[in-house]
Amino acid sequence: MSELSEKDRKALQEAGLLPATENPTTDQKED
Amino acid sequence: MAAPAGIYLGNNVGLKINSIDITAYVSSITLTQTFDELDVTTMQNTSHVMAKGLESGTLQVNFLNDWSASSVCATLQAAYGTTVTAVMIAVKATTGTTTASATNPIYTVSLLINNLTPLGTGGPGDITQSSITWTCNSTIVQTTSGTFSA
Numbered sequence: 001m002s003e004l005s006e007k008d009r010k011a012l013q014e015a016g017l018l019p020a021t022e023n024p025t026t027d028q029k030e031d
Numbered sequence: 032m033a034a035p036a037g038i039y040l041g042n043n044v045g046l047k048i049n050s051i052d053i054t055a056y057v058s059s060i061t062l063t064q065t066f067d068e069l070d071v072t073t074m075q076n077t078s079h080v081m082a083k084g085l086e087s088g089t090l091q092v093n094f095l096n097d098w099s100a101s102s103v104c105a106t107l108q109a110a111y112g113t114t115v116t117a118v119m120i121a122v123k124a125t126t127g128t129t130t131a132s133a134t135n136p137i138y139t140v141s142l143l144i145n146n147l148t149p150l151g152t153g154g155p156g157d158i159t160q161s162s163i164t165w166t167c168n169s170t171i172v173q174t175t176s177g178t179f180s181a
Contacts, residue, residue, distance in 0.1 A: 016069045
C-alpha cells in the first residue's frame with residue numbers, strides 16, 4: 001500500500017474530494 | 032522499439048464511480064479539463080491578454096450496460112441525480128491493487144450524474160451500451176501517490 005503524499009492529500013482536500021480530517025493509507029477517496 | 036516509459040495502450044484505464052470499479056464494462060473514456068479564458072486586454076496591449084478563470088471538466092464514458100447486482104447499471108442508477116466521486120488511473124493492474132506514481136497518476140473528481148441511458152442503445156443485434164457525458168462538480172485532481180484498488 002502507498003500512502004498519499006502530503007501534497008496530494010492537500011490537493012484533494014482543497015477540491016473537496018477528501019475530508020479534512022481523513023488520513024487514508026489506502027484509496028485516496030472512497031465514497 | 033519499445034514505447035518509452037509513460038506511454039501506454041489505452042486498454043488499461045481504470046474507472047471507479049462511487050467506489051465501485053466499473054472498469055470491466057468501459058469501452059472508451061475521455062476526461063476533459065479546461066479553464067475559462069477571461070479577456071483582460073487593456074489599452075496599449077497589442078494582443079489579447081487572457082487570464083485563467085474557473086475550471087470546467089467533463090467525463091465521457093462508453094460502457095456496456097450490466098444490470099447485475101452492484102454492477103455498472105445499479106451503481107449509476109443509485110447515483111442518479113447526485114454528485115459522486117469518480118477515480119481514474121491511467122494503467123490499472125490486471126489483478127490486485129495499483130499504486131499510483133508519476134508515470135501512472137490517479138485522477139479524482141466529483142461528477143454530477145445528471146443523465147443516464149438505463150436501457151442502453153442499440154437494436155436487436157447489438158449489445159446494449161451507453162455513451163454518457165457527465166459534468167464535473169469539482170476541479171480534476173491529479174495525484175501521484177495513493178492506490179487504486181478494485
